[in-house]
Amino acid sequence: MDEIILEVKNLKKSFRGPGGGGKRLTAVDGVSFSVKRGECLGLIGESGSGKTTTAYMAAGLLAPDSGEISFYGTHLQMIFQDPKRALDPRRKVADSIGEGLLYHRGKLSRRQVRERALEAMDMVRLDRAYAGRYGRELSGGECQRATIARAVMIRPELLICDEPTSALDVSVQAKIIGLLDELKHSLGLSYLFISHDIALVSGFCDRVAVMRGGRIVEMGETADVLSRPREEYTKVLLDSVLTL
Amino acid sequence: MLKVENLSASYGGGEAVRGVSLSVEPGQIVGIVGESGSGKSTLLSCIMGLLGDRGRILGGDILFEGRSLLSMGREERRQMRGKELAMVFQDPELSFDPLWTIGKTLYESIRVHGPVTKKEARKRGISLLSSLELKDPEMLLDSYPSQLSGGMCQRAAIAAAIVCGPRLLLADEPTSALDVTVQKQVIDTMMGLRERLGTAILIVSHNMGVIARMADMVGVMKDGELVEWGEKKQVLYSPSHEYTKALIAAVPRMDGRLPHGGFYG
Known part of the structure; x- marks a missing residue:
């Protein structure tokens, strides 16, 4: 379980700002993490926090401005949010x-x-x-x-999932997440799992990284981060979760 | 206050609402949950009179304070919108004219229901926005919708909806396009409405957490039918219908377990 399958170091990415001016928007501002074999790492955060840009860079779909990405497997694949368009x-x-x-x-x-x-x-x-x-x-x-x-x-060896169930009804979501969990065990898959749904992440991910403003503000075992958050922002985020 | 009696309606060819009956008491928050295609949005459109050309009422009645909305004329219904009942939608930016400031939108909304000076309208706007605990109401009134964040825009849309003091607010997935922290602010704004102005709310959402937080009474829709109806505690925490049970089991919790996906096999 300790062998690393994906490692990213100090990833940065900025995009041209609106209006064509010289101002650039920093989407990802120095992100580092690793995913171990057979592990599921969740990336949570709100819109604009840089989750998707991070996922795209890790998948090789977007070139980082700087930083390193090391993939120690043969194949990785990506699952997108809108299956109808994928x-x-x-x-x-x-x-x-x-x-x-x-x-x-x-x-x-x-x-x-x-x-x-x-x-x-x-x-x-x-x-x-x-x-x-x-x-x-x-x-x-x-x-x-x-x-x-x-x-x-x-x-x-690795599936990068960008909000794979967000466009689905809750009953369908439950089935798809069940399927991903099953494949994790039957195929020994590792996951980088991007989601804004913290309750979903609580059940699926071994570790979780909380993103805000292009940075990871807190990272650790899912149960630890969700029950004993250290960062103020994580607390605010957890306070906002509405579930039954 | 609002009574929907055995309502059936078609939308886009199919029967989207089938024999739905429910009621909203003054000051009550009623939540309707259901998945896509369950007919929950069509139900709100029927009540608001916004079915348009693609939909038709097939049977039943909708009573507001004892008067049938369905037998009213077009003009009479128009007069009721905004003043008696109002609505907010999922995408707040679409609720506004992008070329009007929030202040102008409020002014025009008030003007529909009677003469008002711009100055008076502005005063009412400011006091309304402050009562919703929105910061810097002056600046908000001078802003265009595109200058506001999604959450601010939705709260401004709520203000625009209630500026003429409707007693019932219909809300169609009002927080679904928003981030969780912002979602909470919008919910607090709506709860505040009920608390301070006694506004009743009929909210439709696929998000069970939102309904659990807000509603007094809960209805569950599936394939156009209201399959379960009752107090929140009973419907969400000891449901009797099989569909409700499965739906609730599928909701992710913060308990570190996977949601239950054994939905009809």
Whole structure:
């Protein structure tokens, strides 16, 4: 459990400010953390705190201005917030799921890729009957299952999830989070899990980092941070959580 | 005060509300929870008279202080909006004209219901915003919606909705676009309304935590039907309908456990 799969050091990223002036907005301002193998690290914070920018940089989708990212695995994959936009509406579901493997397939034939796609669908409990349907025909929850199948197809060691259940109804959310937890154990996946839903993070993540203004203000074991927060901001955030 | 009797309505082709009955007493906060497509927003549109061309009332009645809203004429209903009942929406920026300052919006809202000078309207605006405990009301009145944060904008929208003293405020997912810390401020603003002005609130949300915090009475909608209705304590903490039980089990808690996803298999 102590082997590190992802390590980022002193990441920084700024964007051009609105209006085209010279002013730049600092989105991420010196973020460092590591994710151990088999571990789930949660990144929580409010809008504009830099969670998503951090996730994109860790996934290699965005180049940092400075800092280091070390990934000690073979593959990582990303799951996005809006499954409807992450899945091609005009392609058949099995083709979308299998696509990633076409680039990583080695000696696999197209038929074998399809068979693997169907197996991935079983894994995320998306009925094989959906294989020939188009992305647009799927509900939000089914779409998210399909993007998870597409991600696990290529046997990644790390999944970076950016608010993977925020666009879903609460009943669907519970099922998807259950699925992610199951894959964590069955595939030994590690997670970088971005969410604004602290109650959800409390059940899913081993450790949690609280972000504000582009920095991590507090990080530690989930149970410790949530029950004995040290930072004033974490306390404010926890005070605002509404649940049953 | 508000009585919805066996209401059915269609929206966009399907029957979105099926035989819903509920009531709101003066000063009461009633929460309606449900998932997407459960008909909760259509229900509010029926009450507010905002169904538009895509929807139609199929049956039942809506009584406000004993008078049927559905048999009123267009002009009579327009006069009621703002003065008797008012509404706030999920996206506060869409509630405002982007080219009007908050002050002008308040002035125009007051003017619809009777003559008022700009100076008077401004005075009323300031006292209203202060009573909602919004800081720097003068500056807020001179701001354009785009200059405000989401939370400030929603609180200004609440002020604009209640400036003519409606006795019932309808709220459609009023905190769903907001961060948790801001969500709490907006909830406090709405609770303050009830406390200081006795405004009754009918709030619709998919967020069970918001409803648990605010409501006295809770209704649960599914596929257009009100499947459970009762006091908050009973509905949220010892529900009797299977759907309510499953819905509540799916809500994430701060207990370090995963929410229960055994929702219908």
